[in-house]
Amino acid sequence: MNNVILKENESILTLSTLQGFQESFIDYLDVDDKTLKAYKCGIDCLMNYLKDNDIKQPTRNDLIAFRNYLRSNYSSNTTNAYMVAVKALFKYLELHNLYDNIAVDLKGAKYDTTPKKEVLSLEQMQTIYNNLTDTRERALFGLMITTGLRVCEISTALIEDIRLYNNEVVLFVLGKKRDSKCEYVKLSNQVLEDLKEYIGDRMSGHIFVSTSPENYGQGLSTVSLRKIIKNIFKRFGLERDTLSCHSLRRSFAVVSYETGSSIYDIQQVLHHSSINTTTRYLKQVDRDNNKTEYNVANKILGGM
Numbered sequence: 001m002n003n004v005i006l007k008e009n010e011s012i013l014t015l016s017t018l019q020g021f022q023e024s025f026i027d028y029l030d031v032d033d034k035t036l037k038a039y040k041c042g043i044d045c046l047m048n049y050l051k052d053n054d055i056k057q058p059t060r061n062d063l064i065a066f067r068n069y070l071r072s073n074y075s076s077n078t079t080n081a082y083m084v085a086v087k088a089l090f091k092y093l094e095l096h097n098l099y100d101n102i103a104v105d106l107k108g109a110k111y112d113t114t115p116k117k118e119v120l121s122l123e124q125m126q127t128i129y130n131n132l133t134d135t136r137e138r139a140l141f142g143l144m145i146t147t148g149l150r151v152c153e154i155s156t157a158l159i160e161d162i163r164l165y166n167n168e169v170v171l172f173v174l175g176k177k178r179d180s181k182c183e184y185v186k187l188s189n190q191v192l193e194d195l196k197e198y199i200g201d202r203m204s205g206h207i208f209v210s211t212s213p214e215n216y217g218q219g220l221s222t223v224s225l226r227k228i229i230k231n232i233f234k235r236f237g238l239e240r241d242t243l244s245c246h247s248l249r250r251s252f253a254v255v256s257y258e259t260g261s262s263i264y265d266i267q268q269v270l271h272h273s274s275i276n277t278t279t280r281y282l283k284q285v286d287r288d289n290n291k292t293e294y295n296v297a298n299k300i301l302g303g304m
Contacts, residue, residue: 015056019047025092032177042085045070060102071109080108118242119251119284120145128236137232139191139198140208140225143171144245147185148252148270150176151222151245157207159199162187175271183271253281 022043029036049066050058063086070079087103094101120128125145132138143149149157153173161172161181169192170184187195199207206219220228229245249270256266267278 015047015050015058018050018058021089021093021098022047025089028092029088038081039085039088042082043089045082046086046089058102060106063103063106067106067108076109083108118240118247119254120238120243120247122255124236124238125251125255128232131236132232135194135198136208136211137228139194140228141232141248142191142194143187144229144248145252146188146191147171148249148256148266149173149185150249151225152176154208155206155220155222155225159202159204159207162192162195162207185269250281253278254285257282257285 025043026036026040029039031039046066049055049069050062053062055062066086067079067083070082074082083106087106090099090101090103093099129138129142129145132141140154143154153175156174157171163170163172165172165184169187171187172181172184174181175183195207205217208220208225210216210218210220210224226245229248230239233239233243253266253270256269257263263275263278263282266282267275270278270281272278
């Protein structure tokens with residue numbers, strides 16, 4: 001799209017003009033596909049809000065009202081993601097001398113730090129693992145609960161990525177928002193044996209492959225990997241929305257923490273860019289182990 005510049009007498013940004021800027025803004029962004037999709041959703045949501053409320057000349061107060069609308073109708077994470085997109089749009093307009101940044105310093109929503117996914121207990125993980133007879137399921141489940149890998153990291157993992165590194169067998173993975181396989185997880189002897197049994201005579205290609213006739217031998221997608229884990233949960237009576245592949249990642253973090261690993265150690269293994277993310281994973285563990293109420297009650301009431 002050709003660059004669009006406001007005329008000198010066009011002092012107020014109109015909805016139609018804003019819509020015209022939308023395409024050039026999206027083209028301008030230098031982000032990955034997933035982030036680009038989130039930006040598009042956020043801007044589309046703003047445009048629909050302005051249209052539905054017959055707002056033809058959006059002001060800062062309109063953006064505040066939009067933010068409040070998001071808070072009332074969307075999760076805190078979605079609200080923040082959409083507001084990031086809106087603020088980026090108006091920052092772009094200001095940068096290119098198209099319009100004043102009326103979104104500057106607008107706040108999003110306070111993050112809900114309550115875990116959205118359940119974690120499995122140590123006993124549940126042991127029971128599932130010890131009763132899996134399918135070699136692919138056992139290798140996948142064992143890998144996930146002992147390394148905390150994301151499904152996106154597993155779906156791109158190749159047999160060639162299993163290497164001897166510093167005298168340890170590791171799996172190099174393509175981490176989230178990474179351009180190369182520069183991060184790795186260490187494989188225990190049992191997990192390595194499970195992988196060897198599943199891989200068999202294959203010498204290269206994706207570790208986890210499809211067995212369906214139409215996609216036989218091709219690498220499993222993240223969707224397929226999630227279905228496999230969901231089916232495992234279902235067979236063990238754990239079919240509910242709060243349990244997913246991400247639950248296994250959180251379960252790994254919890255077991256690590258409870259067995260003495262530091263938050264920094266866990267952050268390294270999970271490849272979190274911020275330790276705050278790791279801390280959120282473990283917040284519930286500290287709360288569950290916090291017996292303050294009982295201690296105070298026993299002190300005051302004498303154990304009554």
